[in-house]
Amino acid sequence: MKQILSLFALAVAVFVAGCGNSDDNGGPATTELTLLATGTYGDDPLVMFERTYEYEDNMALQMQLLQTYLSDIALVYEEDGVEKEELLTDVALVSFGNVFTDEDAAEGVEVVKMEVPVRNYTGLKIGLGVSPVLNATIPPDYDLTHPLSQNYWEDASSYIFFKVEGNADLDADGQFQDKLTYHVGGDNNYSTVQFTGAIDLEKGTPKTLALNIDLQKILIKGDGTYWDFREGQFAHSTTSPAAVFMGENFPNAVRLETR
Amino acid sequence: MIGAALLLFSLPQCTTDPAPSVREAPLQGPAHFVQLVEDAANPYSPEKAALGQMLFFDPVLSKDFSLSCSSCHLPERAFTDGKAIAVGVDNREGIRNAPSLVNLAWITEGLFWDGRSPTLEEQAVHPVINPNELGSDWATVLSRLEAHPDYPGYFEKAFGTGIAQQTVVHALAHFQRSLMSSESKYDSVMRGEAAYTDLELHGKHIFFDSSEDLPDGECGHCHTPPLFTDQTYMNNGVQQELAPYHYPDAGRGAVTGVKYDNGRFRVPSLRNITLTAPYMHDGGFATLEEVIEHYNSGGHPGLNVDPKIRKLHFSDEDKRALIAFLGTLTDTSFVRKLSDQKVLLQ
Numbered sequence: 001m002k003q004i005l006s007l008f009a010l011a012v013a014v015f016v017a018g019c020g021n022s023d024d025n026g027g028p029a030t031t032e033l034t035l036l037a038t039g040t041y042g043d044d045p046l047v048m049f050e051r052t053y054e055y056e057d058n059m060a061l062q063m064q065l066l067q068t069y070l071s072d073i074a075l076v077y078e079e080d081g082v083e084k085e086e087l088l089t090d091v092a093l094v095s096f097g098n099v100f101t102d103e104d105a106a107e108g109v110e111v112v113k114m115e116v117p118v119r120n121y122t123g124l125k126i127g128l129g130v131s132p133v134l135n136a137t138i139p140p141d142y143d144l145t146h147p148l149s150q151n152y153w154e155d156a157s158s159y160i161f162f163k164v165e166g167n168a169d170l171d172a173d174g175q176f177q178d179k180l181t182y183h184v185g186g187d188n189n190y191s192t193v194q195f196t197g198a199i200d201l202e203k204g205t206p207k208t209l210a211l212n213i214d215l216q217k218i219l220i221k222g223d224g225t226y227w228d229f230r231e232g233q234f235a236h237s238t239t240s241p242a243a244v245f246m247g248e249n250f251p252n253a254v255r256l257e258t259r
Numbered sequence: 260m261i262g263a264a265l266l267l268f269s270l271p272q273c274t275t276d277p278a279p280s281v282r283e284a285p286l287q288g289p290a291h292f293v294q295l296v297e298d299a300a301n302p303y304s305p306e307k308a309a310l311g312q313m314l315f316f317d318p319v320l321s322k323d324f325s326l327s328c329s330s331c332h333l334p335e336r337a338f339t340d341g342k343a344i345a346v347g348v349d350n351r352e353g354i355r356n357a358p359s360l361v362n363l364a365w366i367t368e369g370l371f372w373d374g375r376s377p378t379l380e381e382q383a384v385h386p387v388i389n390p391n392e393l394g395s396d397w398a399t400v401l402s403r404l405e406a407h408p409d410y411p412g413y414f415e416k417a418f419g420t421g422i423a424q425q426t427v428v429h430a431l432a433h434f435q436r437s438l439m440s441s442e443s444k445y446d447s448v449m450r451g452e453a454a455y456t457d458l459e460l461h462g463k464h465i466f467f468d469s470s471e472d473l474p475d476g477e478c479g480h481c482h483t484p485p486l487f488t489d490q491t492y493m494n495n496g497v498q499q500e501l502a503p504y505h506y507p508d509a510g511r512g513a514v515t516g517v518k519y520d521n522g523r524f525r526v527p528s529l530r531n532i533t534l535t536a537p538y539m540h541d542g543g544f545a546t547l548e549e550v551i552e553h554y555n556s557g558g559h560p561g562l563n564v565d566p567k568i569r570k571l572h573f574s575d576e577d578k579r580a581l582i583a584f585l586g587t588l589t590d591t592s593f594v595r596k597l598s599d600q601k602v603l604l605q
Contacts, residue, residue, distance in 0.1 A: 049519050064566055070343040100519060144367055150489060154336075155469040165566045172373060180568040183480070236468040236475060 009247040030115040032206040035073065035088065036108035036259075039066055039096040042216040045105030046096060055219070056226040058172040061180065066215055067095040068146065068162035070111060071127030071134060072192070075199060077119050083125025085125065088112050091134055093147035094213075108210055121199040126211065127189040128250045129161030156187040156238050164218070166245065168229045179233060182246060189247030208259040217253035218246050262454035263586025264347040286364055291449055292485050295364055301380060301429045303318060303436065309600030311434025313413070314427060315361040317559055319403050320387050328386065328431070335594050337531035338438065341392050343542025348394035354508070356542035359535045361528050361593070364436040368490040372524045372540045375514045377430035384424070397424050408467040440530045441485070442535040442591040448587070449485075455587065476554070477567045478529075487529040487588065494522040496558020496568045497539050503562055508541065519563050533589050547585060551578050 033060045039046030041063075052060050070092045074085035080189045091113045129135075134148060134157050135158055151160045160183045167176035201207055220226040227245050235242035270501060286303040289438050291321050297303065314320060314483060315328045331339040331345045336359035345357040363370070363379060376382035386392040387400060404410045404422045418426045447453035455463060464470035467479040483489045492511040500506060504518040512521030524540045538544040555578070557570040572582070 064563070100517070139293045140291055143296050144365060145296055150483065152483070154484060155467050167566055177560070180567045181477070181480075181566050234475065 028201045029203045031118050031123065031201050031203055033116040033201060034089070034113045034206070035111040036208060036209050036210045037070075037094045037111050038094065038108040038212045038257075039099060039105060040212060040214050040216075044172075044254075045102045046213075046215055047099055047101060047105050048097060051218070052169075052176075055168070055229070057228070059229060060169045060172070060176070061166050062168075062176050063164075063166040063215070065095070065097045065163055065165040066213070067093070067097060068128070068213070069093055069130045069151075069159060070211075071129065071131035071190075072125065073112060073127075074125045074198075075116065075119075075121040076123040076125055076126075076194065076210055077121045077147065082203045083122075086116060086119070086121070088114060090115070091130060091147050093151070111211065116201060118201045118203045121201065123194055123196040124199065124209065125192060125194045126254070127190065127192045129185070129247075130159040132187045132190060135159055135185075135190070137189055142168065153183075153185055156185060158187070159236060160185045161189060161247075162250070163235055164215070168233070170230055171219040178229065180229060181233070182235040182242050184235060184238075184243040184247050186243070186247075188238060189243060189250075191247070191251045193251050193254055197256075198252060199258070210257040210259055212255050212257060214255075218249050265575060271581065274467040285363040288364065288439060289446070289485075291446070292441065293360075293365060298378075301432065303518040303533050304417065305600070306603050309432050309434075309603040310413050310417040311430035311437075312597060312600050314505060315602075316432050319407070320393050320395060320400055322399075326393060327384060328393075331392070335599055337440075337534040338595055339535040340500060341536070341590060342427060343537050345392070347392040351391045351394070353389075355540050356537065358525075358527060359531060360435050360438050361440045361530050362486050363438060365486055369492075369514075369525065373510050373514045374525050379435050380425075380428050383428035383431040383435075400424075400427070423463075431567065438593075442592045443530065444587040445484070445541055446590075454536055456583065458580050458583040459587055460583070460584075461576070462580035463587075465573070465581050466584050474572050476571060476573075477569070477580075478519040478554075480567050481526045481565075482529045484544040488526045491526050492520065492523040493565045494563050494568075495524075495525055495554075496561060496564045497541075497543065497553065498522055498561075499559045500561035500564075506561070508540065522561060522563060529585060531590055531593060532585050532587050534594060536556045547582050548578065551581055 017156060044051070044053065046063065046066065048063050048065070050062065052062055072090060073088045075088065077084055077086065092111045093108055094111055096109060099109070130148070133242055139149045139152050139182050148159065150238065153160055162184050164180065164182040166180050168178040168180050170178045199209070227242055232240070232242045237243060283302045283304050285297050286295055318324045318327045320327060324350055329424060331340045333340055340357045343356060345353040345355070347353060358372060368374060370376040370379060372380040376385065387395050387397065393561065401422055401424065404427070414420065414422045415427055417430060420426060448455055461473065464473050464478040468475035470479065481489050481493060498506045498508065500522070504521045506522035507532055509521045511523040512518060536545060536547070538547070538550050544550045551573070555566070555571045555573045558564065560567050
């Protein structure tokens with residue numbers, strides 16, 4: 001009889017799961033967490049097309065695209081003295097290509113929005129680019145709706161981790177006629193960052209975090225070293241100097257804000 | 260046993276059964292393509308596609324029985340018509356080049372050059388009633404199909420229901436969804452079954468920017484394999500900018516209302532490109548040589564011309580090589596005469 005009842009419970013559970021919408025499955029309490037991405041250029045909002053951003057040595061640029069993959073985004077917490085992770089998503093594609101106004105820029109781009117167990121988290125981990133595990137996959141491994149169904153470099157056997165595209169004025173004549181196309185990929189250009197600090201999630205209180213990406217810091221290092229557009233306006237390989245320069249800088253160009 | 264029986268009993272309640280005579284069979288793509296996602300609202304079946312094929316080639320959809328969809332989308336031209344601008348009933352000229360219909364099952368970012376239709380089902384509504392295309396109206400089309408000796412039975416077989424605008428466009432959508440091209444020389448090389456000639460390989464390196472010894476062609480950024488489109492909208496400098504962000508044909512911008520989208524058009528697939536001349540949204544280039552010369556020159560300047568459009572510095576040999584590589588995207592099996600599928604509906 002006990003066995004029959006157990007099987008009945010399984011049948012009911014499958015039925016309910018198949019039809020969806022179970023509000024209370026007895027799991028841990030959750031609350032809604034939203035992770036946004038915002039783009040800036042120094043202190044200025046990053047908007048596409050008409051905004052001019054001053055650059056080093058009297059150069060300037062106007063942007064058309066900043067796009068990046070983020071991998072293994074996870075909240076960090078401690079349990080019994082052991083650091084554990086609550087994975088939010090294994091990969092997301094973030095594009096600022098449709099950010100045209102300061103309002104768009106302030107609003108940010110949604111990276112992930114989901115119910116997360118309420119806890120006192122101690123930080124957030126993010127991979128900048130496509131993690132090596134996922135970078136070993138190929139688009140046919142995914143369906144059309146998956147972020148990794150696109151942006152693949154067959155010849156480099158890598159996804160394009162991030163793209164920086166725009167036009168530059170290299171000689172301070174007010175004309176933005178010099179094209180910039182930097183595409184960066186390859187395991188060598190992947191990095192991870194961990195933000196440490198209290199992220200307390202309470203039941204019934206939605207929380208929003210914002211990952212800020214500062215384009216200026218991708219292009220200019222803290223010591224003032226900058227990528228000279230005149231030395232290379234394009235990068236299409238995993239090892240080109242511009243790609244490596246920007247890949248190295250990316251971890252220094254992100255910060256996490258709580259809203 | 261009882262639990263298992265309950266399990267089997269409970270599952271069918273979650274779904275809506277199709278009519279008993281209607282077969283559903285998920286559309287399968289080739290293994291080296293991204294996986295397809297079944298549309299739950301209009302699941303694919305060979306019968307629906309067969310019906311769509313009949314409708315596609317039937318002038319019953321046009322105002323005066325003079326044209327069918329296939330008049331502007333000829334299989335032997337990879338479903339284009341060889342004209343710069345498509346011509347509809349009463350010899351009325353449209354506004355743009357008839358696009359190729361290839362691998363549309365994978366297209367998720369809009370149909371038509373400006374992407375104004377989100378799905379094939381929605382797209383199929385328009386050519387029937389566009390005065391520059393088939394110029395008819397849906398009431399007329401439906402009454403003709405109802406009066407036809409065979410179509411009512413075919414719809415019953417395919418959909419388990421009668422003739423309606425929805426079932427007509429669903430059938431047309433599935434026929435177009437079934438048009439898959441994946442048997443070109445490029446595909447054979449990818450599968451390790453063939454090899455490029457030296458000239459084709461030279462062109463491939465230019466196309467994908469994969470050789471430091473050759474100029475970058477910047478083609479593969481937007482014409483990404485295996486579809487050879489990334490489904491984005493871009494301004495490739497083919498139009499002269501009349502004023503800031505103002506072009507003779509606003510393209511995508513007329514749909515979104517965003518000025519930065521003005522002059523942008525859907526990046527077309529390059530599969531079977533040797534068969535689909537003339538090229539661009541306005542059919543402005545008669546040959547691939549003209550297309551390559553356009554990109555080599557950097558095109559017209561414009562505030563929202565894509566940064567990847569720039570002077571490329573090709574040699575004559577580079578241009579020949581690029582055309583040779585583009586030739587490897589021709590799929591002769593795709594453009595042969597379609598077999599009659601009527602048997603599926605009888």
